[in-house]
Amino acid sequence: MNKAYRFRIYPTPTQETMIRKTFGCVRFLYNQMLAERKAPSEWDRTDAERPKRQKFRTPAAFKTEFPWLREVDSLALCNAELNLKSAFRHFFRDKRTGYPKFKSRKNPVQSYTTNNQKGTIRLEAGGKHVRIPKLGEIRIKLHRHIPESHTIKSATISRSSSGKYHISILTYYETEEKPIFPHPDKVLGLDYSSKALYIDHRNTSADYPKYLRNMEIRLKNEQRVLSRRKTGGSNWRKQKLRIARLHEKVANQRKDFLHKVSKQLAETWEAIVVEDLNMKAMSQSLSLGKATMDNGNGLFRTFLGYKLADRGKRLVRIDKWFPSSKRCGACSKINKLLTLKERVWVCEGCGRIHLRDANAAGNIRAEGLRMLGLA
Numbered sequence: 114m115n116k117a118y119r120f121r122i123y124p125t126p127t128q129e130t131m132i133r134k135t136f137g138c139v140r141f142l143y144n145q146m147l148a149e150r151k152a153p154s155e156w157d158r159t160d161a162e163r164p165k166r167q168k169f170r171t172p173a174a175f176k177t178e179f180p181w182l183r184e185v186d187s188l189a190l191c192n193a194e195l196n197l198k199s200a201f202r203h204f205f206r207d208k209r210t211g212y213p214k215f216k217s218r219k220n221p222v223q224s225y226t227t228n229n230q231k232g233t234i235r236l237e238a239g240g241k242h243v244r245i246p247k248l249g250e251i252r253i254k255l256h257r258h259i260p261e262s263h264t265i266k267s268a269t270i271s272r273s274s275s276g277k278y279h280i281s282i283l284t285y286y287e288t289e290e291k292p293i294f295p296h297p298d299k300v301l302g303l304d305y306s307s308k309a310l311y312i313d314h315r316n317t318s319a320d321y322p323k324y325l326r327n328m329e330i331r332l333k334n335e336q337r338v339l340s341r342r343k344t345g346g347s348n349w350r351k352q353k354l355r356i357a358r359l360h361e362k363v364a365n366q367r368k369d370f371l372h373k374v375s376k377q378l379a380e381t382w383e384a385i386v387v388e389d390l391n392m393k394a395m396s397q398s399l400s401l402g403k404a405t406m407d408n409g410n411g412l413f414r415t416f417l418g419y420k421l422a423d424r425g426k427r428l429v430r431i432d433k434w435f436p437s438s439k440r441c442g443a444c445s446k447i448n449k450l451l452t453l454k455e456r457v458w459v460c461e462g463c464g465r466i467h468l469r470d471a472n473a474a475g476n477i478r479a480e481g482l483r484m485l486g487l488a
């Protein structure tokens with residue numbers, strides 16, 4: 114199992130310079146490698162298959178050409194190459210992902226990842242500092258304890274748009290929990306809802322608390338203020354920073370809420386079944402658009418996954434093409450005419466009245482039970 118821990122770090126001015134330099138080098142290498150690939154517009158018909166086979170030059174080759182790349186952590190450069198390769202992999206697997214984009218210097222959020230090699234990344238001084246290659250000891254606020262049984266795999270250093278620095282430490286550990294074989298009554302089916310966070314098969318839903326919704330309204334208002342400021346002016350910049358801080362706060366509150374909900378579910382149920390949705394495709398569909406992204410469903414699923422695994426339980430993912438909404442949970446007849454707007458519908462086969470989301474969650478659960486061999 115992998116688990117990520119994120120902490121605030123406080124680099125000294127010298128360390129900050131080095132971090133910024135590394136951001137720059139990583140971005141440069143990424144963009145340089147990307148630029149050397151043939152862009153889709155240049156692919157001709159005979160070329161159709163070739164882009165996949167185009168080779169990258171290695172970071173080492175770039176270092177000969179641009180010797181200043183040697184000044185920064187070489188593992189960060191390797192990770193830039195891996196990131197680009199995975200961006201291409203995603204693109205070739207699913208064209209909706211879009212062709213890899215150049216990274217901008219102007220993006221306020223910058224990051225790089227480096228790996229732990231036999232203790233090169235470690236906590237020191239009882240957790241007051243973290244040691245990072247090329248940076249030395251950086252002051253860290255360790256608000257959570259990393260268990261002894263966890264091994265550090267890698268660390269990502271990032272700068273947020275409000276100018277704060279964080280480190281995300283990825284750890285590996287073996288779960289000691291014995292796997293629990295779930296009882297059918299203890300299996301929960303969840304459907305993602307565009308309005309609430311989720312709706313389960315008993316028609317219970319979890320929704321975001323009011324304070325989070327209020328924060329989002331506040332954010333929108335602040336954004337309106339920004340639009341009235343002169344772009345690039347000092348008041349504009351002040352407002353921009355204000356919004357960045359607010360954004361961070363909302364994101365943290367949302368995360369906190371998702372942690373609480375997922376923890377509670379993972380403690381109550383022995384297995385949870387969800388649909389393996391393609392979030393990108395879903396957020397692109399206009400009607401569901403924004404609410405889906407705000408819901409942070411991807412994050413919620415990740416939290417659920419490891420919180421269940423920590424307890425020897427399972428998160429069962431079912432195929433995203435499974436017709437969960439349109440199928441009657443009682444007689445399995447499929448209602449082909451069901452539209453997104455219809456929240457309640459009557460089955461033509463058996464005459465039962467269905468609440469759209471609860472019926473879908475019930476179907477998801479049934480499919481999960483089948484996959485678990487409990488049906």
Ligand SMILES: [Zn+2]
Nearest residue numbers: 441444460463
């Ligand atoms: Zn029916």
